[in-house]
Amino acid sequence: MTTEQNVDMVTLAIDGKEVTVPKGTFVLHAAKQAGIEIPNFCQYPDLRPFGACRTCMVEIVTRRSTIDISCSAPVSEGMQVFTRSRKVLDAQRFAVESLLVDHPIDCPICDKSGECELQNHAYYTNVRVDNPLARPKMSWEYETLSESVMIKRDRCVLCGRCVRVCDELVGATALAWADRGFQSYIDAAFGEDLKDSPCVSCGLCIEVCPVGALLNTSYHDTARAWFLKRVQTVCTFCGVGCNMELHVEESTGQIKRIIGTQDSGLNGEQLCARGFFGFEFVQGKDRLQTPLVRKDGELRESTWEEALALIAQRLPEYRGDSFAGIAGAHNTNEENYLFNKFVRGVMGSNHIDHDAGVGQGVRQAGLRDVFGSDAPTNAFLDIFENARCVLILGSNLSATHPVFSYKLQTAIRRKGIKLIVAAPQALPLSQIADINLQYRAGAEADLLNGLAALVAQRDLVAHDYLAEFVDGVDAWKQTARTYTAEGIATNTGVPVALLEQAAELYATGGAGVDGRLEDGLFPPSSIVFSAGLSLRDGGEEIEYGAAALALLTGNVGRSGAGVNPLKVANNGQGALDMGCVPFLLPGERLLEDADSRRELERAWGLGDPLPSRPGLGLEGMLQAACAGRIRAMYIMGSNPAQAHGNSQVVNEALSNLEFLVVQDMFRTPTAEYADVVLPACSWAEKDGTYTSAERRIQRVNKALTNHGESIPDWTILVHVLEGMGFERLYTASDQILAEIATVVPRYAGVDRRSLERAGTVVTLRPGKVYRNPSIDPVKRLGVHWPTTESDPHGTPVLYKDGFPGGKARLIPVSFRQGNVMGDGVYGGTINVSLYHQGTGTMTSRCPTLVSLHENGAADSSPERGRGVGMLQSPNLKQSGYSTGQLTDI
Ligand code: SF4
Ligand code: SF4
Ligand code: SF4
Ligand code: FES
Known part of the structure; x- marks a missing residue:
């Protein structure tokens, strides 16, 4: 692995400061490592050097002194570099003034104002107010390239970052230069609209644009950058677990945009369309404001006291096998762990599953x-x-x-x-x-x-x-x-x-x-x-x-x-680790193993022995509910009524229940069957951890105040347990994480501090995050379980x-002539959309994503795959959970 390689190192001096970097490093990056800023536009950390803007001039002294661009000059031993000499400043200023000759300088109304690299470099290089190179300003109107991307071409400095990230880092090649010389401008690579191109609406071109030329349609004209609070967290959609910054306007308490940040997480600045645009559901008008309780056949607004009292009164009568719990693969580890403790430890049932897929609960082999x-x-x-x-x-x-696939294609x-x-x-x-x-x-x-x-x-x-x-x-x-x-x-x-x-x-x-x-x-x-x-x-x-x-x-x-x-969902791995499947206890220990049960009983100290009878997975639960054997159910952050392919079975099962509690952000189709609906916080309103599809445990950080009377799922469970006679078990999600770290061996030693240290980045100035060279490139990415007390950085490669x-x-599988599993229904995840996920409970409430999906932007689903050279397959059918197929949103 990278960390194990011996790399030749080179020592040089930059402005008199000695710095040692790997051979092959460019001077500009060596300077960054030494904490020295050099103006630049066309370079971008993950791109090949381009050498177009000439703003990154420095004086390089080896055997002789030269002025050269630092973004593509490799370091050499003993080299001396000067970034602030008179000659250098003149050269840099000339380059920046050249970019300003016809720039509109409409900073007061530019979305980029306050975080614009042209503003910063003009200030840094002392450009003259009476720029001697100035020409009459060109004027281009705002133009829409797609539902997600706008362009104001007169602000473009032709650095080419957008074209190159789209090609090199996303693999879409959806942007191109049009025309030549002074007339050059950036355009969709194929036709006038990005919809006619393989653009996947990842937003990276917007993110890397150093000026306000490429713009985010949903953010445009909605906020000023300096009023935004930035909170680092993790995406709530898929298992890649991208790190991201939520930008929250404090006066309105709303998320205004989301960006990826360089050198944080696996993804750095890269997100996919869901990560970049998929936050509007948080402030959706139909978020639940208060608990709902069924009265006279109708769900009516209620108080927390009334709802919790009803649950405390009704639930105890269903202890044992007449009770079942369904967790969600988007809940935090802390929430799913506590849910497991509640279902098995308090309600005495092993009928527990989560919504990662039908069959999850019953498949024991593999x-x-x-x-x-x-x-x-x-x-x-x-x-x-x-x-x-x-x-x-x-x-x-x-x-x-998506971001895994973008990174893979680059590699x-x-x-x-x-x-x-x-x-x-x-x-x-x-x-x-x-x-x-x-x-x-x-x-x-x-x-x-x-x-x-x-x-x-x-x-x-x-x-x-x-x-x-x-x-x-x-x-x-x-x-x-x-x-x-x-x-x-x-x-x-x-x-x-x-x-x-x-x-x-x-x-x-x-x-x-x-x-x-x-x-x-x-x-x-x-x-x-x-x-x-x-x-x-x-x-x-x-x-x-x-x-x-x-x-x-x-x-x-x-x-x-x-x-x-x-795992497809952002915390599908975590739901498994926390034991939200009938046959596995937290830490993937088998329910049938009596020693594991005893250990958990001791750790939980709830009194009764843990049930040993095998539990049912989601499918089995529904069948048992239809047959009247399961009479009460508790569903936390899952929506089987919409996700399940067989609506008749779900309808019969949920209607047959004597008592159903649902915790959710919305009044989902599943909530419509409930006796009590409890309003839960979104991921942006709570703390906790997710475990990504590569076993990486990462922190989720609260960015917003709670919506209405909603509270985090784990807090709701604490209150439910209080109502059932337990003293308040936890007052912070970190306390649950601390318990997980002692009960789940693969999470040993994981705590807020170790997770924060593993994700540390250094911020040199607002809006710019640079790599901390002391952080190992693999370990910097969070904590891969299993961790140990002595090495909380974890294990990127298992079974070494x-x-x-x-x-x-090795388990042999005999050849069977003519064998084809199932009836040709594709059980995998071919039929999923880039813009929607799961039942669409969250994504269908994001107008930008809905509009991208509906307006035919390039997608990865076969039926919408134009622009990406996809073939149709007559064998593919659509149905329910296990395909991840969207049918009804
Ligand atoms: S949004 Fe992403 S895919 Fe579309 S043009 Fe920009 S970088 Fe390329
Ligand atoms: S649109 Fe932005 S990123 Fe693209 S070339 Fe122009 S300034 Fe550079
Ligand atoms: S790739 Fe997955 S984790 Fe990353 S931004 Fe997209 S949905 Fe979120
Ligand atoms: S950043 Fe070096 S030439 Fe543009």
Whole structure:
């Protein structure tokens, strides 16, 4: 990994200050590290040097003295650099004055005013009021490039950041220069409107524009930058877990915009459309203001006292198996942990699940059988930095995990990583894949187990690794003989030649059969898929195949490798870690393990023994409610009435309940069945932690005052428990986190301080955040569990020191001619939109996202995929939770 490499270092002096940086660093970045600012426009930290604006001039003295641009001058040993000499200041001023010759200088009405780099550099370089180069000002009107992006072209300094980030960092290439020379301007790359381009509305071009040329339509003319309070937090939508700043206008208490910040989180400044534009639901007009209680068949506004008293009176009669609880994959860890304690410990029921997918609660097998845990093995940055080949299986990551896909495409293009995309249809990432395996929908298990069999048959296996770390090899190989290339091709629809090529590419990490490294292994390959893919009957065979491929080739417990099922929701991993599935206690410990139950009983100290009877998952709960066996339910931050594919079953189940409590931000379709609805805070109104799809625990920070009478979900539960006779258990979410750190071994030692330290950045001046060189690039990204008391930075790569049970276990899957899982309904996450997520409870209340979705902006869903070269698949159907498909928003 990066952290383990020896990098040649170079020492130079900048304005007399000695600084040591890695060889190859450019002078401008070395100066930043030394805390010295040099004006610049066209450079941008993650982009290749461009050298267009000439504002970053410095004096460089090696054998002779030269004035040069610092953004593309590499450092050398003993170099002396002067950034404030007379000659330098004159050169810098000339460059900035050249940019101002026809600039409108309409700062009073410019959205960028107060955080504009042209303002700052003009001030810094002392430009003259009577600019001798001034020309008559050009004037361009505001123009709309799409529902999300506006442009005021006369403010553009032609730095090209927007064009280049869109191409290099997003992979969309939706912007371009038009015309030449003095007439140059920025435009949509294809036609007049970004809707005609592959723009994914990520907002990055707006974010990096140093001036007020590219503008955010939803922020335009709504606030002044200097009145905005900035609060660092984590996105509430998908499992990438992007860090972001909420900009809150204190006088109105409203979020005005969201931005990513350089060097914070995996994403830095990059967000996707949901992250950038998806906050309007927080201040939506239909947020619940007060509790609602059903009276005379109608839900009516009520008081907290009345609602809590009713719950305290009714709930106790349903203790035991007639009670069930459904948590949400968007709740914080603290909330889901407390929910688990409430359902199992207080209500005495193991009927607990969360809304990550139908079947989540009932599927017990998969990676856990092979490795000992279902968790993804490798941190995202580890994959981007160290993988030599990536196999993406059956998942449209451009929609489910957009910033992961943007970062991956950049890594692929820059580092030459080989890419295999296996999916029933072409996806955005298919366009840059080395091999596309377009298989018959439902044939994932055959494809993966088949590829593993081909790897074994060609002896591309890691013999020493298998001997040391893996059990069951002989039995597995025996079964693998039942696979033939022709048989796999028949079942999957993928031609034999492509199967052979893909098996070799993956197994050899793109190095070819003669490319073994000194340790006998090939360069690392990584497997990535959306966890929803295997959430269906028989889905464990997909994971057995993925694990077999990885283990056979020594690609587990190694940087740049691994098997990575990514949870789709922002805290899907956390919901699992907190035990919101019937058969798992917090920390992925099995309910059936009596010692684990005893340990939890002691830690919780609630009196009664924890129930040992197996619990039901969501599907089972609904069936049991229909049959009258489950009579009361508590739903916290989940909306099964809208998400579930079978509305008849949900309707019958929820109508049949004697008592239903729902905690939510909105009066959702599920809330319509409730006896009591309790108003919950949004993620922007509370503290806590989320655990991203790469096992990274991060802090969520309160930015807004509570909406109406809403309170955080965990606080509601504390009050409910108080009403049921428990003394107030917690007064701050950090207290719950402290308990998690003692009860859940993989979270050991995690607390607010360790999480804040792990995410530390240094701010040199308002609006600019620069890298703290003392922070390790992997550790800087938060805390990957498992953590320990002695190393709270955690574990970016699992199983480096072996597996929890000693060895991993290969599990054979026999070849079955004509086998195709299910009926061709695609159980993965192909059918998801870039602009909406889940049931759309949050995203459908964001007008910008709704308008992007409705107006045909480039999307990643197949039916809306114009502009991204997508194919339609007649096999794809749409339904419910497990597809993540939006049907009714
Ligand atoms: S918003 Fe569109 S044009 Fe701008 S960087 Fe993102 S994809 Fe490119
Ligand atoms: S629009 Fe902004 S980012 Fe793009 S070239 Fe002009 S000034 Fe640079
Ligand atoms: S939805 Fe996912 S990719 Fe998009 S900003 Fe949020 S965490 Fe990042
Ligand atoms: S920042 Fe160096 S030339 Fe533009």
